[in-house]
Amino acid sequence: MTIAQNDIAIGALQLPQPYLLFLGDTTEGGYAKTAYGLRDWAPEKCMGEYRLAGASVTTGLQALSPAEAEAAGARSMLIGVANGGGVIPPNWVPALIEALEAGLDLVSGMHVRLRDVPGLAEPAERLGRRLIDVRHPPEGLTVANGAKRSGKRLLTVGTDCALGKKYTALALARAFADRGVDADFRASGQTGIMIAGGGLPMDAVVSDFGAGAAELLSPDAAPDHWDVVEGQGSLFHPAYAGVSLGLLHGSQPDVIVVCHQPGRTHVLGAPGYALPSIEETIELNLRMGARTNPAIRCAGLSFNTAHLDADAAEALMAQESRRLGLPVADPIRGGDAFARLVDACLA
Amino acid sequence: MTIAQNDIAIGALQLPQPYLLFLGDTTEGGYAKTAYGLRDWAPEKCMGEYRLAGASVTTGLQALSPAEAEAAGARSMLIGVANGGGVIPPNWVPALIEALEAGLDLVSGMHVRLRDVPGLAEPAERLGRRLIDVRHPPEGLTVANGAKRSGKRLLTVGTDCALGKKYTALALARAFADRGVDADFRASGQTGIMIAGGGLPMDAVVSDFGAGAAELLSPDAAPDHWDVVEGQGSLFHPAYAGVSLGLLHGSQPDVIVVCHQPGRTHVLGAPGYALPSIEETIELNLRMGARTNPAIRCAGLSFNTAHLDADAAEALMAQESRRLGLPVADPIRGGDAFARLVDACLA
Numbered sequence: 001m002t003i004a005q006n007d008i009a010i011g012a013l014q015l016p017q018p019y020l021l022f023l024g025d026t027t028e029g030g031y032a033k034t035a036y037g038l039r040d041w042a043p044e045k046c047m048g049e050y051r052l053a054g055a056s057v058t059t060g061l062q063a064l065s066p067a068e069a070e071a072a073g074a075r076s077m078l079i080g081v082a083n084g085g086g087v088i089p090p091n092w093v094p095a096l097i098e099a100l101e102a103g104l105d106l107v108s109g110m111h112v113r114l115r116d117v118p119g120l121a122e123p124a125e126r127l128g129r130r131l132i133d134v135r136h137p138p139e140g141l142t143v144a145n146g147a148k149r150s151g152k153r154l155l156t157v158g159t160d161c162a163l164g165k166k167y168t169a170l171a172l173a174r175a176f177a178d179r180g181v182d183a184d185f186r187a188s189g190q191t192g193i194m195i196a197g198g199g200l201p202m203d204a205v206v207s208d209f210g211a212g213a214a215e216l217l218s219p220d221a222a223p224d225h226w227d228v229v230e231g232q233g234s235l236f237h238p239a240y241a242g243v244s245l246g247l248l249h250g251s252q253p254d255v256i257v258v259c260h261q262p263g264r265t266h267v268l269g270a271p272g273y274a275l276p277s278i279e280e281t282i283e284l285n286l287r288m289g290a291r292t293n294p295a296i297r298c299a300g301l302s303f304n305t306a307h308l309d310a311d312a313a314e315a316l317m318a319q320e321s322r323r324l325g326l327p328v329a330d331p332i333r334g335g336d337a338f339a340r341l342v343d344a345c346l347a
Numbered sequence: 348m349t350i351a352q353n354d355i356a357i358g359a360l361q362l363p364q365p366y367l368l369f370l371g372d373t374t375e376g377g378y379a380k381t382a383y384g385l386r387d388w389a390p391e392k393c394m395g396e397y398r399l400a401g402a403s404v405t406t407g408l409q410a411l412s413p414a415e416a417e418a419a420g421a422r423s424m425l426i427g428v429a430n431g432g433g434v435i436p437p438n439w440v441p442a443l444i445e446a447l448e449a450g451l452d453l454v455s456g457m458h459v460r461l462r463d464v465p466g467l468a469e470p471a472e473r474l475g476r477r478l479i480d481v482r483h484p485p486e487g488l489t490v491a492n493g494a495k496r497s498g499k500r501l502l503t504v505g506t507d508c509a510l511g512k513k514y515t516a517l518a519l520a521r522a523f524a525d526r527g528v529d530a531d532f533r534a535s536g537q538t539g540i541m542i543a544g545g546g547l548p549m550d551a552v553v554s555d556f557g558a559g560a561a562e563l564l565s566p567d568a569a570p571d572h573w574d575v576v577e578g579q580g581s582l583f584h585p586a587y588a589g590v591s592l593g594l595l596h597g598s599q600p601d602v603i604v605v606c607h608q609p610g611r612t613h614v615l616g617a618p619g620y621a622l623p624s625i626e627e628t629i630e631l632n633l634r635m636g637a638r639t640n641p642a643i644r645c646a647g648l649s650f651n652t653a654h655l656d657a658d659a660a661e662a663l664m665a666q667e668s669r670r671l672g673l674p675v676a677d678p679i680r681g682g683d684a685f686a687r688l689v690d691a692c693l694a
Contacts, residue, residue: 085490086555111555146585146617203555208433208458210554210589235592238493238639242557242593249585273638291620292585332556 016075025054030162036078066102086111109190144211151221155253165231166301171331173228179249214250298329368427369418372401377509382427413449491558498568502600503578510653512578515649518678520575562596620675647674
C-alpha cells in the first residue's frame with residue numbers, strides 16, 4: 001500500500017512532527033476521529049495528548065502539557081477534534097496560545113483558518129510559529145465530466161458520519177497490499193490527509209467542483225490497480241448528503257463497503273433524524289452510484305464495535321452477516337470475518 | 348411577489364445598470380441562460396447585446412458595441428453566458444478590455460474572479476472601472492441542522508441542468524402574487540441573484556455548507572407565506588448532483604415542480620449520459636426530499652417548449668399530463684395549463 005500520494009500533492013505542505021494531539025473540551029467521541037486516526041495509523045507521529053477541563057474524550061496516550069511535549073521533542077500541536085462546522089470555540093484559544101508560547105506550531109484541519117481565529121495571529125507572528133491549515137483544496141479544480149476511468153475503485157460509505165469510513169479504507173488498503181495487490185489509500189478528509197500526506201479535502205471544495213475533485217482524487221490507473229477511497233458523510237445526513245453524493249458520483253466505485261456503528265439510532269448532529277437501515281443504505285448507494293458506474297456492487301459491511309466486548313461483537317456480526325447475506329467485519333478486530341470481507345472486495 | 352431579498356443581502360453589492368449583455372463566442376444555447384433570464388425578467392436593465400465572431404446564440408436584443416452602449420447610457424457589460432466550470436476563455440479578454448476602455452464596468456457570475464483573469468486587473472485599475480463578481484457566498488455560513496422551519500416552500504427541480512428551473516420559479520412566484528399569495532422568489536444562482544438583487548450562489552458555497560446555505564436561503568416565515576426557490580442542476584447529473592441534493596435537503600420543500608425540456612435526450616456537459624425519465628426524476632426527488640420534509644409532494648411539470656410551435660407544444664403537454672396524471676405547463680406560454688399548475692402548487 002502506498003499511503004503517500006505523490007501525484008496529488010496538497011501544495012508543499014510539510015507538517016512539523018511529532019504531534020501533541022489537542023482534544024479541547026470535547027465530550028462527543030464521534031468528533032475526535034482525527035485524534036483516534038492519528039493514534040492508530042501514525043502512532044510514531046504522536047507524542048501524547050492535551051485536554052481541557054471538561055473533556056471526556058481521550059486517545060489513551062500520555063497527558064502532556066505543551067511545554068512538556070516540546071521538551072520531549074514534539075514540534076507541533078495538532079487539533080485532533082472536528083466538531084460540527086469546523087469551528088474553534090473561544091475557550092480553546094488560551095491553550096492554543098500556550099502551545100505557541102511553548103515553541104510548538106499549530107496544525108488544524110478545521111474549516112476556519114487558524115489565522116482568522118481571534119487572538120492567534122499576533123502571538124504566532126511574534127513568536128515565529130507557524131499556523132498550518134490542512135483543509136485547503138488545491139487551485140484549478142474543474143467540474144466532473146463523468147467519463148469512465150481505468151483501474152478499480154472501492155469507496156467506503158456509511159449509515160452516518162463519523163463511524164469508521166476512514167479506518168475501513170485504511171485497513172482495506174493495507175489488507176490489499178498484504179495480499180500483493182497494488183493499492184492506494186485515497187484521503188478525502190483532513191485526518192486522512194494528515195496520515196497520508198496528500199489527498200483532497202472534499203468537504204472544503206466548492207460545491208460545483210465536488211464530483212470533479214473526486215474524479216481527480218482517483219485518476220486513471222493500471223487495470224488491476226485499486227484505489228481505496230475514504231468516504232465522507234452519508235446520503236441520509238441532512239447536512240452532508242451533497243458531499244457524499246458528489247464523492248460517490250466522482251469516485252465511480254466498482255465496490256462499496258457500507259460502514260455502520262451498531263446501536264447508533266440517530267444521525268450525529270441532526271436531532272430527530274433516525275439512522276437509515278443497513279439495507280436502505282446499501283440500496284440507495286448502489287442506485288445513486290450506478291449513475292456513473294453501472295457495475296457497482298456492495299462487497300459487505302464494516303461494523304464499528306468498539307463499544308462491545310469481543311464475544312458480543314462476534315455474535316452480532318455473524319448474525320448480521322447471515323441476515324444480510326454479506327460479509328460483516330470490524331477491521332479493528334480483524335480475523336476471519338475481515339479476511340472474508342477482503343475476499344469479497346477483490347472477488 | 349417580492350423579488351428583492353432584503354433579509355439575505357449579498358454584501359453591499361450594487362450592480363451598475365443598465366447592462367450590455369456579453370455573449371462571447373457561445374454556440375450552446377443552454378449556456379446563455381444568464382442573458383436570456385435578464386432579457387425576460389429584467390428587460391428595463393438590458394440595453395443590448397455584444398457578441399464575438401463565431402457566436403450563434405443571441406438574445407434578439409439590438410447589437411451594440413461597448414462604445415455604442417456606453418453612449419446610449421449603459422453602465423456595465425455583464426457576462427451573459429455560463430459555460431461549464433465558469434471559466435472565461437482567453438479569446439474573450441480583448442472584448443472585456445474594450446468594454447473597460449469604453450467606460451463600462453464588468454459584471455460576472457463566473458466561478459473565476461474577474462481580477463484573476465490575466466489582462467483585466469491592470470486596465471480596470473488604470474481606467475477606474477470596477478470588476479464585479481456576483482458569485483461570492485457570504486461569510487459565516489454554517490452546516491445545516493435539519494430542523495423544520497415555518498412557512499411553505501416550493502423548489503423547482505429538473506431532469507437536467509439549464510432547462511428552465513429559474514424561469515419556472517420566477518413565473519410561479521409572480522403567479523402566486525397575482526393571486527394574492529404572499530410569496531418570495533429565492534435565487535440560488537448568479538442570474539437569479541442579478542435579477543433579484545439577492546440570494547445565495549449555491550454552486551459556489553463550500554460543500555460542507557451546501558444544505559446549510561439552502562436553509563438560510565428560505566428562513567422561517569409566516570405559516571401562509573411561500574418561498575419559491577430556484578433549483579440547481581439535477582440529482583442525475585454526474586457533476587452537479589451533490590449541489591442539487593444539498594439544495595433539496597436544505598430547502599425542505601413542501602412542493603416540487605419538475606422542469607424538463609422535451610426532446611433533450613442527453614445530459615448537458617456529460618457525453619454518454621442519457622436523460623432520466625420524468626417518472627424517475629419525480630420519484631427520486633420525492634424520496635430524497637422526504638428525508639427533511641416527509642410531506643413533500645410533486646405538484647406538476649414545467650416544460651420548456653421553446654423549440655416547438657404552439658400547437659405541437661399544447662398537444663404534447665396535454666398528452667404528457669394525461670399520461671402522468673399531473674398538470675403540465677410551459678410558464679412562458681402561460682394559459683389554462685399554467686393556471687392548473689399554479690392551482691396544484693397551492694392546493
